Amino acid sequence: MSSSDTNIAASIPQEFARPSVVRDNDSNAEVAIQFEHVTKTYKLFKSDRARFLATFLKKVPFKRVNANDDLSFTIKRGEAVAFLGNNGAGKSTALKIITGVSYPTQGRVTVHGRVSALLELSAGFDPQLSGRENIAFRGQLWGLSNQEIKELEPDIIEFAELGDYIDQPMRTYSSGMKARLGFAFASSIKPDILVVDEALSVGDRRFSKKCLKRVHEIMSDSHVTVLFVTHSSASAKEFCKRGIVLEHGKDIYEGDIKSAIEFYEKRNS
Numbered sequence: 001m002s003s004s005d006t007n008i009a010a011s012i013p014q015e016f017a018r019p020s021v022v023r024d025n026d027s028n029a030e031v032a033i034q035f036e037h038v039t040k041t042y043k044l045f046k047s048d049r050a051r052f053l054a055t056f057l058k059k060v061p062f063k064r065v066n067a068n069d070d071l072s073f074t075i076k077r078g079e080a081v082a083f084l085g086n087n088g089a090g091k092s093t094a095l096k097i098i099t100g101v102s103y104p105t106q107g108r109v110t111v112h113g114r115v116s117a118l119l120e121l122s123a124g125f126d127p128q129l130s131g132r133e134n135i136a137f138r139g140q141l142w143g144l145s146n147q148e149i150k151e152l153e154p155d156i157i158e159f160a161e162l163g164d165y166i167d168q169p170m171r172t173y174s175s176g177m178k179a180r181l182g183f184a185f186a187s188s189i190k191p192d193i194l195v196v197d198e199a200l201s202v203g204d205r206r207f208s209k210k211c212l213k214r215v216h217e218i219m220s221d222s223h224v225t226v227l228f229v230t231h232s233s234a235s236a237k238e239f240c241k242r243g244i245v246l247e248h249g250k251d252i253y254e255g256d257i258k259s260a261i262e263f264y265e266k267r268n269s
């Protein structure tokens with residue numbers, strides 16, 4: 001164990017030193033998301049070659065970056081919470097852990113309910129399959145029945161506005177078209193937890209506006225738990241009741257949205 005590992009381990013209770021993620025589809029649980037002493041550490045190597053060598057050799061030097069650092073918070077079912085923080089504060093890292101794209105290095109994460117993420121929308125499609133086939137494939141991965149997929153398909157196709165391309169292999173799609181299908185799917189499946197990065201831009205200006213409108217519709221449903229990452233105080237105030245301010249991977253403030261924004265703006269003035 002390096003000295004920096006020892007420092008992290010010494011600062012958190014021993015029971016959280018081993019990472020664990022608990023995930024289920026319980027949409028009635030009072031708590032939707034809980035982070036307990038979560039640390040996510042990335043290793044920075046001098047080059048890709050050094051990273052590769054490190055898989056065989058122990059002595060290859062690297063630096064550590066704690067993107068989330070002993071981070072703890074609880075989000076209750078139906079809450080709409082904004083994550084505020086400057087570039088590099090650790091917002092996306094926390095969201096990726098919640099969506100299951102990334103894993104904590106230490107600490108415990110609990111997620112109750114099905115998560116849909118409006119992030120990295122073009123990822124995960126099979127380029128050889130058509131848009132329609134990819135909808136079915138993604139629906140199955142999400143645990144939807146064939147009947148549920150059948151019912152959702154027309155809405156997804158209509159929203160994505162892909163015309164005849166819906167039956168063409170996705171390798172023929174532009175990046176905007178892939179993102180449009182990704183957004184249409186992620187926003188149609190009625191999640192328990194919706195994770196939104198407002199900076200997300202999908203397609204052209206007109207389509208982006210249409211997406212934002214749909215996000216706002218979902219966010220106004222009081223049963224959906226929403227995690228919203230934004231640099232805009234106005235949007236945060238409009239849609240969220242509570243704010244969590246992150247800095248250098250740590251939770252430095254939690255409170256009602258008005259006070260969280262005031263804290264964040266003062267910190268940056």
Ligand SMILES: Nc1ncnc2c1ncn2[C@@H]1O[C@H](COP(=O)(O)OP(=O)(O)OP(=O)(O)O)[C@@H](O)[C@H]1O
Nearest residue numbers: 042065066067085086087088089090091092093094
């Ligand atoms: N895959 C990675 N490898 C190495 N470092 C990473 C990786 N992903 C994130 N980081 C680092 O972790 C820190 C937190 O990044 P993160 O993307 O979570 O910040 P953020 O608050 O979402 O920033 P932004 O507002 O710019 O999107 C940054 O220092 C970033 O450089």
